[in-house]
Amino acid sequence: MATNTTNYNLIKPDVDDFYDVNQFNQNADIIDTQLKNNADSIKAILTNDLTALPPVDATLNSGENTLTTEHDSTARVTAFEGDTIVNDIGALFDSGAWGFSSDFVVNSPSKVTLTVSDGANHGHYVVFPVKANTDYTFNVKHNASIAIYKVDGTPIQNYTSDQVITFNTGTETNIRIYFRNPNLTNGTFTFEEPMLNEGTEPKPFVANVQGITNPTIDNPTTGDSITLLGTFHKGDVVSEDKGQYSVLRAKKEVSLGGSEGWTYSTKGATGWKRVTTPISGGVYGSQKVVKYNGAILSDLPIGGTWENADSTVLFTDNLLYISIANTDSGWGDSYTPTADEIKAYFLGWQMSSTNTASPTPYNGTGTKYWRAISVTPVDGNQYTTTLPTTQAPISGKWQPYKLVFDLASPVREPIQAINSVLKLAKGDNALQVSEGRIVREKANVAYDSNNAFINSIHPGYEQSRLKYKTSKILSVYKNGELDTNWIHQSDSVTYGNDKVYIPIANFDKIAVYTVDYEPLYPFEVTAPTNPITIEYQSNLASVVGQNVEDIVELKNDVAVIERDMVRKGEGVEWLTPVLLNGVTGDVKISKDVNNIVEIRAQLTLPGALSTSTPLFFVPKEFKPPTVVPQYFNCIEYTTNTDSKTTVIGISPNDGGIRPGFATTKNILIINARYRAGQ
Structure with a gap:
């Protein structure tokens, strides 16, 4: 008796069956149909994989995203827009600006705890500058009570357990924000992530003014990642062209760390002074300035008058103006600071006429002292009589001032990326943004x-x-x-x-x-x-085509770099040694194909250094061939008028760069060339 095959149901006559031409023809038709289907399927697959298709776009949101691909491939970022979030609370809890009573304990920059055990009300308020006739939203995570008042004590929003308060400032330019336990209630109460922003919708919690910094895509599937380096504000648009990333900037962020050309502007009313520095390309009045403790300075209204410290404006003369309280700067009412003393303030140093736990503003007579703003004064050990020229230690109480402002005309800038492309594996890729x-x-x-x-x-x-x-x-x-x-x-x-x-x-x-x-x-x-x-290739032909294109571009780029290096004579790599023993500044060293070592440095010394004190070390392959140190002339100075020639020595034993004579000045300029021993 005839049977049938498993896969295609072909008829298999039994050995005793008579030949049946109909069964033969039926089997032939089945085979013919299946062969045709197989051929069509193979052709479709080959056509799909061997015909390049346009790249596929995928939008990745913050957190985990699953991207499925049919082949190993690569992706690159094709579009990204920045954002700017302003928290008008400004200073975080650990900045010292809140002035909490002993009832409150600061747990972290964003969390404070209030403990009540006597059945009374315990609260605290801080005054914040706001814009008049403007809607604001205040939100804070808490299990207690919050309120918003006018500075005269009239409630805008009385005490509530709500997490979010929306209000209009009316004519007020300052408000009080209160934290308190629920009425006459004992317990432990927490307040976390206080956020005050313009508008009627709460925004995510940030410290003061933040753009999006170093957006990153990780692919744990391949162990690969891509990071766009920089901070991107609202209106900034990132794009990519042949593996090179750039941003069309609408805003600019500047760290006001003392390198700017600060000058004295004018003395205000008792208790503050105004200083200024050039800032070009900005829109009048578009500034947001963050103080060293995180507080946001008050924006001087267009056409407004200067009345207080901690105000600012970017004016039409391409100058940024900032008013500074004497209690912050240490400049007395009758004293006019020099440009270098203003610079020292923005480097994080406060002036004083005393070196005690109670600093006193300097009014022009006696010894000038400085201490780091981030350091609490206890005694004279926290002070120096030398005008500081280096940045003070960073802490929760002090960071460099920060400026964010609108550009009058957008500016395109190249940006760096850690990896310009992202590897994708065949199948599911769990991309983390x-x-x-x-x-x-x-x-x-x-x-x-x-x-x-x-x-x-x-x-x-x-x-x-x-x-x-x-x-x-x-x-x-x-x-x-x-x-x-x-x-x-x-x-x-x-x-x-x-x-x-x-x-x-x-x-x-x-x-x-x-x-x-x-x-x-x-x-x-x-x-x-x-x-x-991001953009990635969806089929085999597209992947191969992209790889070929990338290889060609890479070879072209290498050729251009090699040509430019030959033209400029820059076929060497510059290294940056680690500076030692309190020495700061810039130093770089190189060694060319002829073993010629070049050292270029401008160093700031912490004081007098002996001939046994290393400034830095060079790698062993940079050491001189002699058995005794080699010495080279260099320049040291404190001011532009007291420079003198001195020498440095290079040890062939440990590669240490040391003064040839004990130093007496603050600045050391080195330009040395010698032949290495290896």
């Missing part, structure tokens, strides 16, 4: 005879602290190359939640170390990211 990652921050490594440390606040190791408290240190790089020898640690002397150390045998004291890390408090660094649009 985030912001605020700190990338390639230079580490000031502290070390002893056993270990080297990054991000330790152990006494004597504080210089290793990173700029922001860490949530997690992601990577450490040595001279730009990933260094996996560092060991993670978290303890009471960690600045944040993560520090790293390395056995001293694996530490290179003349290498440059940089760090990628996630900040513990992202709101101090960035606003939440906007969506990011």
